[in-house]
Amino acid sequence: MLARTPDTDPELVYALRLALKAFVAASNLEELKPARGKSAEDAERIADVAVAVAKPIAADFLLAHLERTQIRRNTRGEFARQRRA
């Protein structure tokens, strides 16, 4: 649904990101693997909200995502901070 939401509706985009963040916070790494393997865009969206989840699961996911993909340099720093946390 987040992929189908236009950018002209920022409230819906923010609400969906909040929901995805809650999902990541309540999930484990095994549950996130299928979503990560579906498409690069889905993994990118999960990684986008995982930086707001202060849990080890989010850090592990971000590290794996960082190793698997070549991310932008500025985003890499955010992921590294999340990993330290």
Add this chain to the structure above:
Amino acid sequence: MAPTASPITARCGIGREISPSSTAETPTGFRPDGSHFEQWTHGQTNPFRAGVPMRRRCLHRRFSLQACLSLIHGGYYEGINKQHDGLGFAPSITLDDTARAPSAESPATPPPSFQSNIAAIFSNGNPVTPSDQSAIVSSGQLDAESDRMPDFLTCDDPSFRPVQVKLDRTARSGSPISTTRSSDTTRCRSRIPAAITATDASGASCGTARTTPFGPYRFPIFPTLTPANSSPCSARKSHRSRPRHERTGRPHRRHRTPFRLCEPRLKNRRHYKSPLHSNASAPPMTSDSSLRSAQRQRTMMPRWRRWRVLAARTDFGARDEKFFPHVLARTTGGHLWRAIADLFATRPQTGRARCCFRCSRARPTPTPNSFTRYGWH
């Protein structure tokens, strides 16, 4: 957790720490008995009196010409010195510059006889601009909408900040909306909290709006007046020993405060009239005796033994200080009353003084002659 987070515990035992300026609301309303609460958003500035439970939504009271948007549950809104959780801030509620930082007042619930789709009436006092924002929220549709109303109360005095605006509930049934709507032409040109009679569309009086910049308007700082024909010590002693009606022989009557707000009297400018600011159209000056006589007749004040003036200026410029040799306080606009209250309360010499209160009219714009004058003897 924010450094200044406050622990809040509901009566049911559930507690959490909420940072300042976060909206706490329950889906069914913020239960007034304190049994339950739920943190709704993070970081919205001054929203505590802004959340209104309506159709399981938490509406915001910062209205604009656009529709009233809903606050996203769990969202991090931009506020003063607030940080988001990593997702970024939630979209802004309003882009209306005049609606920023309003000090919201509880919404006036319309009477049942009024239109059924009107859910609430808001009148936000805005300490940023000398006006308030009024709006009507209608809940006839699925999404609540609001219409920005004309300013209910405006003031040309830059020091006037309608922090708290109370609507009188004595308005006729079905009239509060008209009260809010049609009173936009009411102009308050005094920084003194005023009671303004509002009229509806037909011109009939339908309510009273009271402006209280700093809560209930009162003067807790002035001591009891003493008649001037007796020394302060003897007067104070006799005052303790015998009731006043026994001392004066007059029939007992209820206490009547001598601190009475006077209408602006331009002819009272004798004390601070300066050659540089002389005005040809100014009324003739009067003597101190006639002023005191008129004042005594109006407010039943006793005869003063001596007179001193405290001029608290709200405008700026050191050039004018020489015209006010007894200036004791220099205040900034918007904090005038609080500064004066602190001054009187903290200085022992002012606490011992016999004070009366007189307030001159402030000009709409800060000019060298625009000030508030206090006197005591």
